[in-house]
Amino acid sequence: MSGALHTVLVERLGCRAPIIQTAMGWVAEPSLVIGSSNAGAFGFLGAAVMTPDECREKILAVRRGTDRPFGVNFHSFQPGADQIVELILANRDQVRAVSFGRGPNAKMIGRFRDAGILCIPTVGAVKHAKKMEELGVDMVSVQGGEGGGHTGSVPTTVLLPQVLDTVKVPVIASGGFADGRGLVAALAYGAVGIAMGTRFLLTRESPVPDSAKAAYLKAGTDQIIVTTKLDGIPQRMIRTRLMDRIEKSGSLAMWLRAFEAGAAMKRQTGASWLHFIKAARGMTGHGDVPLKQAMMAATMPMLIQKAVVDGDIENGVMATGVVGGRISEIPTCQELVDRIMAEAHGRLSALCAS
Amino acid sequence: MSGALHTVLVERLGCRAPIIQTAMGWVAEPSLVIGSSNAGAFGFLGAAVMTPDECREKILAVRRGTDRPFGVNFHSFQPGADQIVELILANRDQVRAVSFGRGPNAKMIGRFRDAGILCIPTVGAVKHAKKMEELGVDMVSVQGGEGGGHTGSVPTTVLLPQVLDTVKVPVIASGGFADGRGLVAALAYGAVGIAMGTRFLLTRESPVPDSAKAAYLKAGTDQIIVTTKLDGIPQRMIRTRLMDRIEKSGSLAMWLRAFEAGAAMKRQTGASWLHFIKAARGMTGHGDVPLKQAMMAATMPMLIQKAVVDGDIENGVMATGVVGGRISEIPTCQELVDRIMAEAHGRLSALCAS
Incomplete structure (x- = not known):
């Protein structure tokens, strides 16, 4: 058996x-x-x-x-x-x-x-x-x-x-x-x-x-949501104050977030906007998505890194399966x-x- | 074994x-x-x-x-x-x-x-x-x-x-x-x-x-949606033209639908509005939901009956589990x-x- x-x-x-x-x-x-x-x-x-x-x-x-x-x-x-x-x-x-x-x-x-x-x-x-x-x-x-x-x-x-x-x-x-x-x-x-x-x-x-792990442990199934606001494609995240703000944000706020992240990435890497946009398109995994979505996708890595690398759960996002809600x-x-x-x-x- | x-x-x-x-x-x-x-x-x-x-x-x-x-x-x-x-x-x-x-x-x-x-x-x-x-x-x-x-x-x-x-x-x-x-x-x-x-x-x-069964068989998993527009509580339905219209409808349209159904039910049963509203509240399964939601809940039976009793899939709604999408x-x-x-x-x- x-x-x-x-x-x-x-x-x-x-x-x-x-x-x-x-x-x-x-x-x-x-x-x-x-x-x-x-x-x-x-x-x-x-x-x-x-x-x-x-x-x-x-x-x-x-x-x-x-x-x-x-x-x-x-x-x-x-x-x-x-x-x-x-x-x-x-x-x-x-x-x-x-x-x-x-x-x-x-x-x-x-x-x-x-x-x-x-x-x-x-x-x-x-x-x-x-x-x-x-x-x-x-x-x-x-x-x-x-x-x-x-x-x-x-x-x-x-x-x-x-x-x-x-x-x-x-x-x-x-x-x-x-x-x-x-x-x-x-x-x-x-x-x-x-x-x-x-x-x-x-x-x-x-x-x-550990700070991020603690936030994961704390989240029950009712604190786990699916959002399309991060990069236009549904993804499952732990509900945090930042996620609530992002969920409620309109189109303009999403553009601003995309540009802010782009600017931050430019500062970090010295890349040109053209390069950033190219990278953004690449990051969506295929080549044919709208620019706004591509730019939003490019901001995702920074948002995830903030939580799972820096442990900054106030300013980062935490991807999770629903099963995260029962892990203790x-x-x-x-x-x-x-x-x-x-x-x-x-x-x-x-x-x-x- | x-x-x-x-x-x-x-x-x-x-x-x-x-x-x-x-x-x-x-x-x-x-x-x-x-x-x-x-x-x-x-x-x-x-x-x-x-x-x-x-x-x-x-x-x-x-x-x-x-x-x-x-x-x-x-x-x-x-x-x-x-x-x-x-x-x-x-x-x-x-x-x-x-x-x-x-x-x-x-x-x-x-x-x-x-x-x-x-x-x-x-x-x-x-x-x-x-x-x-x-x-x-x-x-x-x-x-x-x-x-x-x-x-x-x-x-x-x-x-x-x-x-x-x-x-x-x-x-x-x-x-x-x-x-x-x-x-x-x-x-x-x-x-x-x-x-x-x-x-x-x-x-x-x-x-x-059979007409409704055929519509069920036809629906794949991508034609199955969750809506809160029917009675304010999430429920899973087969996506039809009626469901699309309901999904897109605003608050006023929902009120109108509730009143229309109420009027139809009154005609059928000879009940007073007071009776209808009381029944509506009862049908939500508990006593403390907002009136609008209660009235919407009261319209649900008629929408479901149209499809699964009358076979009228144009004007009715069809509840289904996701699993319906793989039944053939x-x-x-x-x-x-x-x-x-x-x-x-x-x-x-x-x-x-x-």
Whole structure:
């Protein structure tokens, strides 16, 4: 019966538990990837917010901290994406998988395949799962609407079976998972494992400052909202005074916020407005969104960083899954993974005993 | 392993499958209750929209159609609630359970208990589950935010484990369920069964006219919306042209709709405005909502009836769970229950084999 937990995910990724620690910008840093991978899960480094130099350093840092396989998340439109791809390929002995949202084309997926690196995109809709399968990916990770950050509207209970009915590649379930009961439920649907973001954000090894972690712990499910005001696309955040102000703000205030952030970024980086706007367009993950939305998207990283890097929860925003509303403590990655596996074994025993 | 499906729900309700057919106004009519109960599920008659006389007739109709136990749904604020309670008690030999939203007090729950009738309220929030347990109910049915009609915002993947962690009484999972995979997933979380509305609405025995059933089948998950415009409380509906108009309508249009419906109801029933407003207040399920909202609530029954009774989908509204977006055929209740149980056995075998 315990064999039910030894899924094709475990088999192919070389981890011990069918649990993925998802890539979260500024959160899925080497400390967390090392923690989750050493604990038996499969950690993804969040390289989508890194420069190639940072990515090189941080891949090295992970390698120094663990000899377990791990993954790297990136997106095709980030500055220096090509160099990051080469970095991943150069580390193929330990980098076992890549993840991405909108991402590589079939040719690049073919390069990863030839290098023995699994492509495991995250999708939030049936049509994207289908598209990714057509492109030749190895598995898909399906994020139900209850997931954190940018998210869809179809919850895991509906989206997961829909995707399972549509694609032939193995499917990983995400959105709403935090414990061993959820893991067995995902397996019951036919998934090969679960992916968790918020749950790993709230571990000891997560680099998020304690002040922000405390704010996460404090938030119940009724303090978690979905907003389109941050960059025009629905995303789930912890409700704070700043979020309330942003939610109530009109179009002009949103433009001002976009320009302010742009100006701040210009000061930091010395970039021209043209460069900023170009980066803004890139950050939206594709090239064809309205400028205002692109500029708002460009402000997002600063708002998130303020909270999860600086611990400034008054001026930053905190992405979270709905499941954040029921998390109440900060275990180590090892405690978390051990507990989930023990609970999963227990639930399987109960289901299979009778 | 098949024993996992013989839960305390099956044991105590006397059905063969741990599956409840929920009470839906004008849908959970005798034909559906007979169909689902004969098929091995546990059907609830939707008496919350019936007069005592209708309720008497329809309980008799169910009794003529099946010798299986069944349940009755009602709410404490409906006209003639007291008489309906007496009817239920008088049929205790076959009425094995009652369900309700906001409902009876501890004293009435005690009367049902003394009569051997189980109280199984539906709750959409942890605090309501707790409250109901304190009042002495026997089980709770938890509806995740993906459920149909009036619904909360916390999805099943999060709300279900939260409630399981909070109450000691057996918990039934609802919101997002339609197949045997979902049933095993619910059991994995620790629930004792699933409750389904939309899935039973789309069976042969459901009295909903074919034109409306066809509209349900046609709707994908992206044609399902949550609105607060119908009666001020979030509820999930199929997106139709009427829903689009209602969604866009301002406060004045909503008042007009409320008054129009009130006038129509007055014509039908000969009631005074005072009576209408009193009924409106009653229909909201509690006594302390603003008049406008109460009047809007009073118009709801007519809008729903138009679609699910008259089959007029141009002028009616169609409540649905998100799961409606993945349902594509109309089986008999027997085919549905058999299929769910076979799939559940299959999933359990797969989980327990290895």
